[in-house]
Amino acid sequence: MPRTTISLIVSVSTFLVVMLLAGYVTGTPAFLMNRDDTDTLRIATTTSLDDSGLLNDILPDFEERYNTQVDLIAVGTGQAMVLAERGDVDLVLVHAPELEQEFVAQGYGVDRTTFMTNPFVIVGPVDDPAEVADASSAGDALSRIADSGASFVSRGDDSGTHFKELEIWASAGLSPSSSMGWYQPVGQGMGETLLTANEMEAYTLTDRATFVAIAPERVADLESLYGSPGQPGEGDPLLDNPYSAIAVNPESHPETRIDLARNFVDWLNMDSTLTSISEFGVETHGEPLFTLIEGS
Amino acid sequence: MTDPQCLLNPATNLLSAWTSVAGLTIQVSATAIIISALIGIPFGTWLAMNQFRGRQVLSIVLYAGMGMPPVVVGLIIFMLLSRAGPLGGLGWLFTPAAMVLAQVIISLPFVVVLTKTSVEGISSSVSEQLRSLGATDRQIARAVLWEARFGVLVAILAGFGRVISEVGAVMLVGGNIDGQTRVLTTAIVLETRRGQFEQAIILGAILVGVTLMIFAFVLHLSQRTRQTSV
Structure with a gap:
């Protein structure tokens, strides 16, 4: 073999070994091994x-x-x-x-x-164009959003929150679909859905813990409007979670x-x-x- | 930052967490690309140098494989490795082994196709010459592969770049388990979901930095060998 071939092979393998060693030192010790002992x-x-x-x-x-x-x-x-x-x-x-x-x-x-x-809460734009804060029930709150034409972002991912949202729509006798334009199923997790609602100035249904725990500056344009302590809907059994x-x-x-x-x-x-x-x-x-x- | 240890010393803890995530990322993707190269380079060379029935069809399938959505690869591997699936007995689901397997499948078409095209670019002229000098097929293959080495290097780097930045498949088959299967890309998704955009961007910068270092090192090596071989 020519000298250059050897030197290329040697340097590439040295590189790979160094890289793997670096990975093994900093990465997971049990990499590719069964952890049957724990x-x-x-x-x-x-x-x-x-x-x-x-x-x-x-x-x-x-x-x-x-x-x-x-x-x-x-x-x-x-x-x-x-x-x-x-x-x-x-x-x-x-x-x-x-x-x-x-x-x-x-x-x-x-x-x-x-x-x-x-508990679930309904969050939306601070100026609340659909007047959700005056709603008499969770179903009424969603009806108001549907009537106002404001956007609603749905999880749309078969999550627990998504199922609850469908249940509330059903309680109001509504079954919105994405063809309606204002109803936006994003098929993502709660965090992403809140970020989307914040950007779109839309309403959404969220569990209270995720809304409180998410970095506040990322959802600065959203406010809890229905279901939080001190708000209408507090303790509503339909919002139980x-x-x-x-x-x-x-x-x-x-x-x-x-x-x-x-x-x-x-x-x-x-x-x-x-x-x-x-x-x-x-x-x-x-x-x-x-x-x-x-x-x- | 609810972890009490994090409250004590947030900077150190965050740093060590990031280091181990970056380390696992390299472990998984480097292992995957080595396996992929061991299979893909001989296969790509063989494809380039042999004529047979169905060669065209096989090439089209491999080209199409480069456009296969990684998350679909992930889903198929998930179903294979799930306990209810045919390979469930291996116990690989939600381990780095499953992530390596996914990345091998994702990168293989790139390595094979790019090796094949670079060998084809050299093969006809060189191999004719060698054949007239009485070289065996094996000797010809070795010589042609050597001539095509920089193309092959690009094939490996392209495959590596694809897998280290991939998120859908490793999320599905790895599960993004903290300290076990969390890699840079899945950590970025998690931080984004939590609204921690700064951390997500820093992790993204680490990913770019790691890739950059690896590529720079490999290209530097290839440059050096190119000079000494002239």
């Missing part, structure tokens, strides 16, 4: 719990107490349920009560525990870690965990983001 609980969670920072705040206590590592996969409720049905996760944290009941009834999930709520933990049924997927999932459910019901949940947000945002369900 107990790992895989949770598919709705994005609101991850984006708001709640899980980052409370999970270290669980991980330490049970010597278990938690892998969090933040997706919409629809996708979380599919991951659970296929046995790709051990537990889901979701918020779509009717779907959850169906999910358990079909034998996909066990040990469903509803532990907290995070209970969250549940459901373990994947070990009978349909024996390889899932039901033991770890049960530990997690036990831990969720501990007084210390519930206290951390109810206090979360006070320090950073001046108010709690999640409310415990009485008697849970």
Whole structure:
């Protein structure tokens, strides 16, 4: 072989080795290796719990107490349920009560525990052209938006929030579609949807925690108009948003870690965990983001 | 910043988090492109130097593969690796291995096609000459590939650039798990969703910086070998 060939091969392989070493030093130690030695609980969670920072705040206590590592996969409720049905996760944290009941009834999930709520609120432009702040019900609020011709941004992604939105439209006897022009399904997460609504001076339905936790300067033109404490619609049962933990049924997927999932459910019901949940947000945002369900 | 450790020392923690995310990004994409090169370069060379039935069809399929949306590749791999899927037993879903697999599939058409075109650009004249001198097929292939080395380098870099900046497939099959499968692109999506645009932009700058360093280094090497070989 010519000398240049050798020198090229040597330098390229040196480069690759250096790059990989750099990757291995700074990256994940368990890269491409099974982590069978540590107990790992895989949770598919709705994005609101991850984006708001709640899980980052409370999970270290669980991980330490049970010597278990938690892998969090933040997706919409629809996708979380599919991951659970296929046995790709051990537990889901979701918020779509009717779907959850169906999910358990079909034998996909066990040990469903509803532990907290995070009510929905309707947010919109500060000048409120549709006068949502004077609405008499959640359905009335959305009717006003439809009548005014103001834009409404919908999640449109089969998430828990999307299902709730459809339920409220139905309660008002309406079924909007994107062909109406003012109704804009974006098919994205709550954070992106709020950013879009802010740019479009549109209304949207959001859970309160995500709205409070998102960087305020990014949604400066949006205001909560219906459903927040002190506003009409506070405590409206239609805006209730209970969250549940459901373990994947070990009978349909024996390889899932039901033991770890049960530990997690036990831990969720501990007084210390519930206290951390109810206090979360006070320090950073001046108010709690999640409310415990009485008697849970 | 609700993590108590972050409250203690936000700058250090953020920096170490970013370093490990950048490290994993390189680990995954470098591993993927090495595998892709090991398969794609011989295959591309073989395609360029051999005539056979269906060669045209195969080329069209490979060209089309360059336009395949990565998220579709991700979805197919997700369904294969899911526990309910045929390869579920491997336990690869939501691990870096799944991300590497996705990136190999995404980059392979680029490596094969670009290797093939650069070899074709050289092959006819050089190989005729060598054949008349009595060289074997294997010797001809080696010589032609050597002549086409800079084109092949571009093939590898193009594939690498595609996979390191890709987000849809690695999000689906990796799951964007903090400390496990979070890479620069999925971290950018997360920070954007949280409205933390500054952090998203910084992560984007790190991605560009990493890519720039790698490309500059490789091009510098190729420049040096080009000079010494003249």
